[in-house]
Amino acid sequence: MYGIDVSDQILANELSEALWAEQSERLIAAALRRRGH
DSSP states (O other), X not given: OOSSOHHHHHHHHHXXXXXXXXXXXXXXXXXXXXXXX
């Protein structure tokens, strides 16, 4: 028996991807502001 359910693993993957995308957008926006755009 696995300690983690497959659906839990999929949900965790989706959450981490969403957080990574949000962080990337913030980093890009900050870089553009530094460049004066």
